Amino acid sequence: MSESKDKYIHELPQTKRGMERCxxxxxxxxxLFLEKGYDAVSxxxxxxxxxxxKxxxxxxFGNKEGLFKAICDYRRDICLQALYLNTENYESDLRKFFLTILHNFHNHLTSPTNVQFLRLILERAKHDAELANYLHDKGIQQIIENIKDYLIKATEQGIIVCHNPTYSAKILLGSVWHFEWQMLMGVSEPQSAEDIQKYITYYVDNFLKAHEYKQSF
Incomplete structure (x- = not known):
């Protein structure tokens, strides 16, 4: 996926140096926000x-709030890029495709920096309902919509049977989202890479069976 940095910017710079500054x-x-907290940074x-x-x-960006929204958009697109890392050769093999996506998503969600940023988002959203709605619609919902599109495509190609791709996208991504919340709450227990692989494989295999995947595994 290409990185569309211009979407974060109200007025696109005319020079490469200006874009780099943005x-x-x-x-x-x-x-700075992660180090000191949003309110402590001017x-x-x-x-x-x-x-x-200034x-x-x-x-x-308009103002400080606009800058923060731009950061959230920017990090969402970084998340989407991470989600599809090393999947280029797997779109014809839906099982390998979803196994790779869930491994990538797990690794992204459990990154200490990403967990720290989620804490910052939750703190900001708690005091700003408009921001909370924006972050949901432009963050979580965008990621779900992206997976939904793949499920629709696979259904149209006759690879799976998916009657409600929105629900199925939420189910698929939700299978690893709890790892992030465990770390967020500070109750995460160390799990080996082998255990995580077994869990993701078990989940993907059952997810595909439920969607009448046409290839055996």
Missing amino acids: IAFLNIATG LNDIIQHAGGS ASIYKF
């Missing part, structure tokens, strides 16, 4: 570390 704002602001702090000016932030 991405620097996203990355540096993320680090635009001046971001400028001090990233360079540029006028640039206002131009590209």
Whole structure:
């Protein structure tokens, strides 16, 4: 999947240097928010570390809240890129495709930085219902819609039978989402790579059986 950085920016820079400055704002602001918390970081702090000016932030992102939304969009697309890592040769083999996706999703969700960022999102969303709805619609829902499209395509090709691809996408992704919540709550127990592989394989095989997958395994 291509990285469409322009979608995070209100007014697209005219130069490569300007685009690099925008991405620097996203990355540096993320680090500061994770280190100090959203409320403790000012635009001046971001400028001090990233360079540029507050006028640039206002131009590209609108304000601090717009910058935070842009960060969330940016990280969502990074998540989608991670989700499909090493799946290029597997679209004709739905089992390997979903096994790889769930392994990738597990690895992304359980990354300490991503868990830390989720804590930040939950703290921000708790005080801002509009932001919470935005993050759901543009974050979680976008990831679900992406998997839904693959299920629809597989159904149209006669590979599986999927009567409700939205529900099925939620079921598939939900099979590993609990690992993130375990880490978020601080109750995660160490699991070997072998155990995780067995769990994901068991889940994918039963998911495909339920959807009348046409290939044997």
